[in-house]
Structure formats: structure tokens, C-alpha cells
Amino acid sequence: MAGFAGRLARCWYSGFLRSPLQVPALGLHVGGPAMQTSQKDFNNAVSQLKLLKEDPGNEVKLKLYALYKQATEGPCNVPKPGMLDFINKTKWDAWNALGSLSKEAARQNYVDLVSKLSASSESPSPEAPAADRKQPESDSLVVTSGDGITTIRLNRPTKKNALTTQMYHDIIAALQAASKDESPITVLTGSGDYFCSGNDLTNFTSLPAGGPEEMARSSAVLLRDFVNCFIDFPKPLVAVVNGPAVGISVTILGLFDVVYATDRATFHTPFSHLGQSPEGCSSYTFPKIMGSSKAAEMLLFGKKLTAQEACAQGLVTEVFPDSTFQKEVWARLKAYSKLPPNAMRISKQIIRDREKEKLHAVNAEESNVLRERWLSDECMNAIASFLSRKSKL
Numbered sequence: 001m002a003g004f005a006g007r008l009a010r011c012w013y014s015g016f017l018r019s020p021l022q023v024p025a026l027g028l029h030v031g032g033p034a035m036q037t038s039q040k041d042f043n044n045a046v047s048q049l050k051l052l053k054e055d056p057g058n059e060v061k062l063k064l065y066a067l068y069k070q071a072t073e074g075p076c077n078v079p080k081p082g083m084l085d086f087i088n089k090t091k092w093d094a095w096n097a098l099g100s101l102s103k104e105a106a107r108q109n110y111v112d113l114v115s116k117l118s119a120s121s122e123s124p125s126p127e128a129p130a131a132d133r134k135q136p137e138s139d140s141l142v143v144t145s146g147d148g149i150t151t152i153r154l155n156r157p158t159k160k161n162a163l164t165t166q167m168y169h170d171i172i173a174a175l176q177a178a179s180k181d182e183s184p185i186t187v188l189t190g191s192g193d194y195f196c197s198g199n200d201l202t203n204f205t206s207l208p209a210g211g212p213e214e215m216a217r218s219s220a221v222l223l224r225d226f227v228n229c230f231i232d233f234p235k236p237l238v239a240v241v242n243g244p245a246v247g248i249s250v251t252i253l254g255l256f257d258v259v260y261a262t263d264r265a266t267f268h269t270p271f272s273h274l275g276q277s278p279e280g281c282s283s284y285t286f287p288k289i290m291g292s293s294k295a296a297e298m299l300l301f302g303k304k305l306t307a308q309e310a311c312a313q314g315l316v317t318e319v320f321p322d323s324t325f326q327k328e329v330w331a332r333l334k335a336y337s338k339l340p341p342n343a344m345r346i347s348k349q350i351i352r353d354r355e356k357e358k359l360h361a362v363n364a365e366e367s368n369v370l371r372e373r374w375l376s377d378e379c380m381n382a383i384a385s386f387l388s389r390k391s392k393l
């Protein structure tokens with residue numbers, strides 16, 4: 001089985017966390033007389049699922065997992081996995097949340113869900129990709145160009161723009177394309193009330209076949225590649241920080257040329273709380289920008305800075321009142337984008353180039369250290385605790 005079908009078969013039962021309370025809220029059948037799904041329809045749906053062209057996402061996969069178990073084995077009566085076994089606990093929660101739903105109703109719901117997924121996977125994509133730019137793989141990133149500015153927008157507002165693995169890949173591709181496009185200026189910003197809540201902590205719950213070591217290894221490679229793109233970006237790179245920023249969305253700011261923030265923004269790197277360590281070259285850029293003791297307070301103790309504090313410490317260029325933030329910032333950037341582009345590139349080069357080698361070395365070292373950290377009990381416990389906080393909501 002290649003592509004999605006193969007991945008589906010492999011990670012189906014590796015599961016994903018979702019509030020059990022949300023499973024019945026999906027409009028699923030809970031019983032009643034209209035149960036006519038045969039075993040054959042159910043078997044067909046199981047086969048049909050393997051032919052889906054698009055990954056339906058972890059939440060849907062978890063729903064399907066729970067319905068499959070209920071349809072084939074009935075109500076969950078296996079022991080609850082331990083607290084730290086959060087993947088199996090998540091699956092158990094989802095299955096257990098189906099309570100006494102009958103096998104027939106579960107079969108019906110499973111068939112209905114697969115049929116809905118098959119229909120949407122066959123419908124044509126509503127937007128044709130722009131001829132000159134490969135569009136991101138997911139809707140969670142939107143890239144647009146106009147007025148001399150290429151804007152890369154994190155677009156997952158319901159999750160505070162937390163970065164999924166796919167988004168890291170899409171941002172890398174977007175930066176590579178932007179480095180060669182016509183726009184003199186490139187901007188990173190977010191949709192909704194957050195700039196970004198950092199790494200999506202559920203990224204760590206979809207274990208690959210090689211287990212946690214493989215997950216840590218591939219995440220370290222992805223992190224290094226992601227940060228390298230910011231180090232090497234050749235044009236003026238501006239962060240338009242539209243709200244609070246957490247984790248990696250804060251650390252990479254040290255690699256931007258200009259950072260504009262709304263006065264609602266905060267800056268927070270809770271690495272120790274998460275059993276993790278600094279990335280984004282912040283172990284080098286933050287002490288240089290704000291001095292070693294202010295950097296330590298952020299990177300070791302997770303001190304949250306207001307926008308004004310971040311500006312006073314040199315991480316933010318300028319703070320704007322939230323009510324006029326968008327208007328003022330975009331008007332200013334539009335004016336800057338009319339400056340001679342080659343002069344801006346060359347000026348950036350002369351400011352940044354002598355640091356590049358050092359930054360690449362720091363990035364490689366931080367990624368290696370994090371690879372170890374992700375396998376530590378401290379880190380696993382912290383992630384389990386964030387995820388179980390969710391399951392109680």
C-alpha cells in the first residue's frame with residue numbers, strides 16, 4: 001500500500017487525542033429503528049477507506065477508530081491504559097466514549113462517515129493553484145502576493161495557529177518560493193487572535209513505525225531545515241505579530257529583520273515547563289539581543305514578556321495599538337516595498353552574512369539537543385499533561 005493508504009494502515013491504531021465529549025456531538029446515530037447497514041456495507045466501507053486520496057486528519061481517524069472497535073467488538077471493556085501511554089489512552093477514551101452504542105448503530109455511523117469522506121475526497125479542488133507558485137499542501141497556511149509584499153499567513157485560528165508537521169513543510173516551501181519571487185519584502189503573520197502558539201503538541205502523538213526515536217530524529221531534521229530557511233532568507237523578512245506568540249514562533253523572531261507587534265501580543269518560551277530546550281537559534285540570538293540575564297529569564301524560566309517589554313529588550317522593533325495595528329503596519333510595509341529591492345537585499349546580506357555560519361552551527365546543536373530532550377521523561381510527562389488537560393475539557 002503506497003501513499004496515504006499505506007500510512008493509514010500503519011498509523012490507524014496509533015490514534016490521536018480528542019475530547020471524548022466531542023464524539024457524540026458529531027451528529028452520529030445513537031440507535032433507533034433505521035439501522036439497515038449490512039455487514040457487507042460495513043466491509044465495503046472498510047475497503048473504501050483505504051482508497052481515500054486525502055488524509056482525513058487525526059480527529060476523523062480517531063472517530064473512525066472508535067466506531068470500528070464498537071462495530072466489531074462492542075462496548076469498550078478492556079483496561080484503561082496508563083496515564084503516560086497517551087496514544088493508547090486517547091484511543092481508549094474515544095472508544096469508551098461511545099458507551100453502550102449498539103454494534104449496528106456504530107456500523108451505520110462508520111459507513112456514513114466513510115461515505116461522506118469519499119464524497120469530499122472526490123470533489124474537485126475549489127481553487128486552482130497559482131501558475132507561478134506551488135500552493136501549500138494544507139489550508140493552514142495561506143500565501144499571497146501583492147503591493148510588493150509576499151505574505152505567509154498561519155491560518156489555523158481555532159488552534160491558535162499551532163504549527164503542525166505539514167505547516168513546517170509548507171512554510172519551508174513558501175520561504176523558498178518567496179526568496180525567488182518578485183516581491184521585495186516577505187511577511188509572516190497569523191490569522192485570528194494569536195500570532196502562533198508554537199509547535200502543535202499533538203505532533204508528538206502520531207508515532208511513526210520506528211517509534212519515539214524515529215519521531216525525535218525526524219522532528220530534529222525538520223526543525224533544523226525549518227530554522228535554516230530563516231537563517232538563509234535573502235530578502236527583508238518582517239514579522240507582523242498580530243497577537244500572543246509562544247515557543248518557536250518567538251525564538252525565530254531573532255532571525256527576522258523587523259518585528260512589528262500589536263500591543264496585545266505577548267512573548268513566551270515555556271521550554272523548561274515542557275521539558276524542552278531553546279531552538280530557533282535563540283540560545284545565541286536572545287543573549288545578543290537582550291543580554292544574557294534577560295534571555296535566561298525567558299529561555300530558562302519561561303518569563304512571558306508584554307509587547308512593550310519585548311520592544312524595550314530589542315526583540316520587537318515597534319509596538320502599535322491593536323485598534324490601528326493592521327492599518328499602520330501594512331501602510332508602512334507598502335511604502336518600504338517601493339524601495340530599491342537590490343539595495344535592500346545587499347544591505348541585509350552585509351548585516352547578516354558574517355553571522356550565518358555561526359547560526360547554522362547553533363541551529364544544528366540546538367536541534368541535536370532537542371532530539372534527546374523529546375525522549376526524556378520530563379518532556380513526555382509535560383506533553384501528556386497538556387493532552388490530558390484537553391481530554392478533561
Ligand SMILES: CCCCC/C=C/C(=O)SCCNC(=O)CCNC(=O)[C@H](O)C(C)(C)COP(=O)(O)OP(=O)(O)OC[C@H]1O[C@@H](n2cnc3c(N)ncnc32)[C@H](O)[C@@H]1OP(=O)(O)O
Nearest residue numbers: 158159160162197198199200201202219222223246247248
Ligand atoms: C519540528 C518540531 C519543532 C519543535 C520546537 C518547538 C517548540 C515549541 O514551540 S514549544 C511551545 C509549544 N506550545 C505550547 O506549549 C502552547 C500550548 N498551548 C497553550 O498553552 C494554550 O493553548 C494557549 C496559551 C496557547 C492558549 O490558551 P487558551 O487561550 O486558553 O486557548 P486553548 O488552550 O483553549 O486553545 C484553543 C485550542 O487550540 C489548541 N492549542 C493551542 N495551542 C496548541 C498547541 N501548541 N498544540 C496543540 N494544540 C494547541 C488547544 O488545545 C485548543 O484546542 P481544542 O481544545 O481542540 O479547542
